[in-house]
Amino acid sequence: MAPKRVDRAARREDILDAAVRVFARRGFAATRIEDVAAEAAIAKGSVYLYFDSRDALLRAAFERVAARSERLAAAAARPGAPAVERLAGMIRGAVAMLAAEPDLARIMVDLWSTGRARPGTPAEPAAAPLDLAEVYRGYRSLIAGLLAEAGREGDLRPGLGGPEATVVVAAIEGALVQWLVDPEVPFADLAEPIVATCLDGLRPRPAG
Amino acid sequence: MAPKRVDRAARREDILDAAVRVFARRGFAATRIEDVAAEAAIAKGSVYLYFDSRDALLRAAFERVAARSERLAAAAARPGAPAVERLAGMIRGAVAMLAAEPDLARIMVDLWSTGRARPGTPAEPAAAPLDLAEVYRGYRSLIAGLLAEAGREGDLRPGLGGPEATVVVAAIEGALVQWLVDPEVPFADLAEPIVATCLDGLRPRPAG
Amino acid sequence: MAPKRVDRAARREDILDAAVRVFARRGFAATRIEDVAAEAAIAKGSVYLYFDSRDALLRAAFERVAARSERLAAAAARPGAPAVERLAGMIRGAVAMLAAEPDLARIMVDLWSTGRARPGTPAEPAAAPLDLAEVYRGYRSLIAGLLAEAGREGDLRPGLGGPEATVVVAAIEGALVQWLVDPEVPFADLAEPIVATCLDGLRPRPAG
Amino acid sequence: MAPKRVDRAARREDILDAAVRVFARRGFAATRIEDVAAEAAIAKGSVYLYFDSRDALLRAAFERVAARSERLAAAAARPGAPAVERLAGMIRGAVAMLAAEPDLARIMVDLWSTGRARPGTPAEPAAAPLDLAEVYRGYRSLIAGLLAEAGREGDLRPGLGGPEATVVVAAIEGALVQWLVDPEVPFADLAEPIVATCLDGLRPRPAG
DNA sequence: TATGAATGAGCATTCATTCAT
DNA sequence: TATGAATGAATGCTCATTCAT
Helix, strand or coil: CCCHHHHHHHHHHHHHHHHHHHHHHHHHCCCCHHHHHHHHHCCCCHHHHCCCCCCHHHHHHHHHHHHHHHHHHHHHHHCCHHHHHHHHHHHHHHHHHHHCCCHHHHHHHHHHHHHHCCCCCCCCCCCCCCCCHHHHHHHHHHHHHHHHHHCCCCCCCCCHHHHHHHHHHHHHHHHHHHHCCCCCCCCHHHHEEEHHHHHHHCCCCCCC | CCCCCCHHHHHHHHHHHHHHHHHHHCCCCCHHHHHHHHHHHHHHHHHHCCCHHHHHHHHHHHHHHHHHHHHHHHHHCCCCCHHHHHHHHHHHHHHHHHHCHHHHHHHHHHHHHHCCCCCCCCCCCCCCCCCCCHHEEEEEHHHHHHHCCCCCCCCCCCCCCCCHHHHHHHHHHHHHHHHCCCCCCHHHHHHHHHHHHHHCCCCCCCCC | HHHHHHHHHHHHHHHHHHHHHHHHHCCCCCCCCCHHHHCCCHHHHHHHHHHHHHHHHHHHHHHHHHHHHHHHHHHHCCCCHHHHHHHHHHHHHHHHHHHHHHHHHHHHHHHHHHHCCEEEEEECCCCCCCCHHHHHHHHHHHHHHHHHHHCCCCCCCCCCHHHHHHHHHHHHHHHHHHHHHCHHHHHHHHHHHHHHHHHHHCCCCCCC | CCCCCCHHHHEEEEEEHHHHHHHHHHCCCCCCCCHHHHCCCCCCHCCCCCCCCHHHHHHHHHHHHHHHHHHHHHHHHHCCCCHHHHHHHHHHHHHHHHHHHHHHHHHHHHHHCCCCCCCCCCCCCCCCCCHHHHHHHHHHHHHHHHHHHHHHHCCCCCCCCCHHHHHHHHHHHHHHHHHHCCCCCCCCHHHCCCCCHHHHHHCCCCCC
């Protein structure tokens, strides 16, 4: 019975893996349950043994995106180092992580639009409304915390907060978007320019 | 002999306006032709008097987004001022324009996902593939030009180029995304933080 | 007022001409009112000033086919000549007439199928059920009459009647079908083989 | 693990049977997929599990008609007997076969009109253009062969060929048309009159 | 549990017909 | 009378979901 449960979970995970690949390739809207089943090499009906509905699959994919942001936050928590360095590290980590999992990244973009309103559910708030906003709030407050801390440590200006945190997150997400829209954009290489621009700006460096 | 007179172009524009509103509200994928018709207060079939297909409507919406970027570029061309100021002006202009037309902004996000693969058209090259990449390339090269010019003028570091242009565009688009996902984010107010962060960075300002 | 009526009738005729051409070209099922209007170089709505409905147009086209058969019958009535000759003349006349008006011929084929059941009218007997059967009955009884007469005159076997009349009509209509399906078939040249086959058969001719 | 077992080919055949019945009853143009589904006592969508499109259904029906002509040809090939007898046998066989399957016969009439131009497909070459012409060419060349052979055997006139073959085919098809248009016409009983008329003509039989 | 056949609601699109001008 | 814009019912086809095996 225990092994059964493990099998079940593993199977579910396999299907979700497949779904993520297909979602990334064709987008949510264009992905049919049958595509997912085919990618997972199972029968269409079997998908429903592990997920209640197409929507549930979408939600599970969302969970993965959200979970990744948790991991990222956890990575940033590494204490000991000065906050600026942790900030820079977090930017680099985020870029690396997104670059390493382009499928999840692509799905996130889909979530930006899908998160808004789902087909077929014009009225109902769709149980949990797929709260992408929360994910970004988490990012921002994490970064705002680092900014404040670095301010206190004297490595960044004091008084930095929400707006600047938004800009930092924006630099990452915006670079991601450009890459997804145009694969020529070297996303993975943009970590340093982002760090440099955000921390030092684009003005000529003072002599020091 | 007295044919009913209708300003076809104006009517078409009305319908497109309606479509843009609905697309922004429900997303492309969830928008049915009937929704557009209802929003435009006409009958479903009438939409087809002005647009060949649902896809054509989508394309026309894309054209609007693309056209807006043209306007933006034109605005930035205002010569006379130093390049840094024009850059800052462009950032402020972009933010103001996007904030003023949230519907088009929302559509752009849809385009990020839709641009990739369109449902139902796995084979056909889809005429013009809705080239959002081109729009961003335009933005980047425009900004890269300003960066180089400002570098020559001594207001920014020399040697700035593509990567930094990407970061500037990213800051804007990324802030937009956060606003769209979470209306609490004060997008319109982010113009200054973006300008300040990109130009001066977040480090403590040197005495001068 | 009189001239008005003439104009009206002429206009109606123009439209019917156009309809016949389009029906012949695309078939009833595939012909839209707009096609007819375009062929007649008038506006779509104007068709309805002269015909109550699409169906009325179809009926009017049928009338033409029926009217032609009347003309044919009249031509055959030319008395004086022996019945066999009038029969042969009628066959030749029918072939010539059909060959000369392929559009009407094509429409007749459409009527064979359409006469059966009309789209949208599954129940109602459709007023006058477009009685093609009557047309053929007319042909057959005309020919049966000639056969009997020629029998009496000693030029054909006595006792010929309905079945043989059907075969004669069949030879003409069947040749027509083959021509319409395959333009290579030299319909106009088939009058003689039809006459020869029907009158003399295919067996070797006796010495006389 | 115990998949629902269904004889796909048989099911497909069932649906095609239903389609043929409905096509015969209402005509192609007036037949909606839903009619076919209802006749087959399945749901509308299920039709698409076995046929790609409405057009595919039509084509499959055509195949049946074409296949029947093959069977007919094969039957005529029965060697041993003199060619005239085989010819007469073929005429009788064709009439019997058509009379026995009036649905297919009715469909053939629809094909005569449909074969010309298909609605909705003004551009595409429609894969195999539903080549009814080929079917009739087959019939004619088969019969022309028998005529020539019978000529050599002295049972028919020498020199008979294409035109006469066309007339023989015409007699059959034309009789069919009259029956379909008017059920009073005793098609099945027309085999003998056709044979007699074509072989012996309508003239008085010479003493022998 | 796995399958895939079956279902039917849903949607894009077409087109006969109406009607304001 | 002529026009052609507007309408909306009709219909082909798709696809999420169910269910018998």
